[in-house]
Amino acid sequence: MAARREQDAAAFSEFVAGRSGALFRTALLVVGDYQLAQDLVQESLARTYVAWPRLREVANAEAYTRRVIVTTAISWRRRRSFHERPTDLLPDPGVPDGTSLLDEHDALWGALRSLPPRQRAAVVLRFCEDLPEARTAELMGCSVGSIKRHTSLGLTKLRTRLGPAVDLPGSPPPDQPAVIA
Amino acid sequence: MTTSLRDLGRRLDDVVPPEVDLADVVRRGELRLRRRRAGVVVGAAAAVVLAVTGAAVVTRHDDHAAPPVVELPHRTDPNPAPAPAPAQRRLVYADLYDGRPTTRVHVGSSTVNMPVPFQWLDATDDGAVVTTQSGRIFFTDGGSITEIGTLGFRTETYRSGGLVRAGHTGSLVTWFDSSDPKTPALVIYDTSELRVVARHPVPRCKYLCSTQVLVGGRVYWSDSWIAYGNTDLRGASVFDLSTGTDSPGDAETLAADVRATGRGVVVGRTADSGTAMLSTTFTADHGRLVGDQGRATYDLATGEALELRVPDDIVDGAGFDLVQWLDDNRFVLRGGALDGYVDNLFVCDNDRGTCRQAAPSVRVLPDGYGGEPRRLVNDRIVNM
Numbered sequence: 001m002a003a004r005r006e007q008d009a010a011a012f013s014e015f016v017a018g019r020s021g022a023l024f025r026t027a028l029l030v031v032g033d034y035q036l037a038q039d040l041v042q043e044s045l046a047r048t049y050v051a052w053p054r055l056r057e058v059a060n061a062e063a064y065t066r067r068v069i070v071t072t073a074i075s076w077r078r079r080r081s082f083h084e085r086p087t088d089l090l091p092d093p094g095v096p097d098g099t100s101l102l103d104e105h106d107a108l109w110g111a112l113r114s115l116p117p118r119q120r121a122a123v124v125l126r127f128c129e130d131l132p133e134a135r136t137a138e139l140m141g142c143s144v145g146s147i148k149r150h151t152s153l154g155l156t157k158l159r160t161r162l163g164p165a166v167d168l169p170g171s172p173p174p175d176q177p178a179v180i181a
Numbered sequence: 182m183t184t185s186l187r188d189l190g191r192r193l194d195d196v197v198p199p200e201v202d203l204a205d206v207v208r209r210g211e212l213r214l215r216r217r218r219a220g221v222v223v224g225a226a227a228a229v230v231l232a233v234t235g236a237a238v239v240t241r242h243d244d245h246a247a248p249p250v251v252e253l254p255h256r257t258d259p260n261p262a263p264a265p266a267p268a269q270r271r272l273v274y275a276d277l278y279d280g281r282p283t284t285r286v287h288v289g290s291s292t293v294n295m296p297v298p299f300q301w302l303d304a305t306d307d308g309a310v311v312t313t314q315s316g317r318i319f320f321t322d323g324g325s326i327t328e329i330g331t332l333g334f335r336t337e338t339y340r341s342g343g344l345v346r347a348g349h350t351g352s353l354v355t356w357f358d359s360s361d362p363k364t365p366a367l368v369i370y371d372t373s374e375l376r377v378v379a380r381h382p383v384p385r386c387k388y389l390c391s392t393q394v395l396v397g398g399r400v401y402w403s404d405s406w407i408a409y410g411n412t413d414l415r416g417a418s419v420f421d422l423s424t425g426t427d428s429p430g431d432a433e434t435l436a437a438d439v440r441a442t443g444r445g446v447v448v449g450r451t452a453d454s455g456t457a458m459l460s461t462t463f464t465a466d467h468g469r470l471v472g473d474q475g476r477a478t479y480d481l482a483t484g485e486a487l488e489l490r491v492p493d494d495i496v497d498g499a500g501f502d503l504v505q506w507l508d509d510n511r512f513v514l515r516g517g518a519l520d521g522y523v524d525n526l527f528v529c530d531n532d533r534g535t536c537r538q539a540a541p542s543v544r545v546l547p548d549g550y551g552g553e554p555r556r557l558v559n560d561r562i563v564n565m
Binding site for chain 2: 074
């Protein structure tokens with residue numbers, strides 16, 4: 001029994017070391033905030049730790065953790081007034097986080113962050129992570145029809161906000177006018 | 182500048198991920214495991230009590246018979262499915278026969294027998310919260326059962342409920358605890374963490390204050406007992422969990438709070454200008470749902486007009502109340518009969534544009550007939 005626990009602990013540590021970077025990338029895409037993504041990964045890995053004995057394989061664990069990241073991100077966005085506490089003083093920013101590599105004025109990044117949580121998750125999983133609709137639906141815990149709907153609504157909002165300068169899936173070529181049915 | 186979503190994803194590859202605090206992950210995980218084990222022990226004890234009770238009346242098979250022993254998924258399933266997505270709720274309801282409190286609550290596909298009969302019920306993302314006549318409050322996730330608090334007084338005289346309120350999304354539930362008459366307090370409990378997250382003393386609230394609405398970590402409450410069971414925001418206060426302070430609240434602040442959650446309906450001329458609400462009413466018209474008083478109703482999450490079909494056997498003019506949200510796309514309607522005396526539950530799916538019956542029909546006799554059967558869905562119907 002003790003040997004099994006030690007094996008599990010070692011396998012879990014190895015999983016965290018090997019896959020946390022990729023999981024963080026997904027978290028950052030779906031929440032759009034470095035610190036929040038860090039918290040999200042910690043929380044999701046804690047849930048994976050609980051489920052570890054029945055996940056057994058790294059592939060299962062990664063899929064499970066990614067699903068928890070996506071669904072928890074949607075839930076957190078909805079409950080942000082509970083988690084975010086207003087303060088008069090801004091904390092010391094310390095060292096810049098990794099998102100400084102993204103231009104803070106990047107219109108696409110800003111527009112993505114403004115989407116409702118499910119639309120944002122559907123768009124980033126489909127087009128930033130290149131996942132097929134079925135896999136995206138699995139991660140978000142909904143139907144493929146829902147994914148199509150959220151993706152369509154999200155892209156429409158991005159097009160409205162960003163205009164033709166940004167190349168989005170389904171956009172007409174810049175030199176051709178959009179056809180209105 | 183031409184960019185694309187795929188390029189954005191590639192640029193994130195260059196972002197240096199933070200170090201994972203493995204010790205913190207393990208600590209959080211172990212904490213969850215301990216809470217789960219504690220819940221299983223309480224649930225198993227309740228099941229044993231019910232098994233002993235049920236043995237005495239095992240030959241009866243009607244709805245008044247002692248309920249069967251509940252299997253506890255955490256204990257009996259050798260390879261349980263992953264936990265449901267946090268953003269999705271299960272349908273929660275109970276049926277009261279002959280007006281008597283029941284022990285049986287439905288949480289999704291699970292049926293749980295509570296250790297004590299209850300008469301009020303509400304839902305969180307994690308399961309069902311029930312309140313007994315003696316004012317005890319229990320939570321079940323569909324498997325284990327945990328006693329989470331008390332009102333501090335008996336509830337028989339409160340016919341219309343509204344003593345305990347859960348949010349339409351998330352895991353928070355709130356009530357006034359008057360067990361110590363000197364220091365009555367507004368309590369906020371998290372059914373995901375299984376702990377009280379706030380206890381806000383309100384000395385003037387001895388037996389008299391009522392919670393009105395819980396939305397996004399903000400509790401609308403009133404110091405009038407008359408408001409029990411209905412929503413009356415006149416003179417309401419709002420306790421904000423994030424700041425720990427009270428402020429005045431009204432229909433306008435509530436609408437803004439609902440809008441901030443991203444889940445609800447908007448009633449009005451447009452999705453942007455209308456009033457965001459947790460609940461509304463509908464009427465059947467030629468197999469489709471029409472909004473309250475013919476007003477347009479929009480899905481708050483998408484801004485699109487709601488267009489939903491009901492089953493063919495629903496007659497024109499039948500009324501419905503929106504009583505639960507299961508996720509951003511799906512909600513539960515109660516009603517579906519002209520006279521209002523047949524209680525049906527329908528789950529509506531915005532993506533599919535359909536509403537389907539989700540539980541057996543119950544015949545509900547009007548007040549005055551005595552001993553009426555009654556279905557509990559939850560106590561949170563917000564009239565604004």
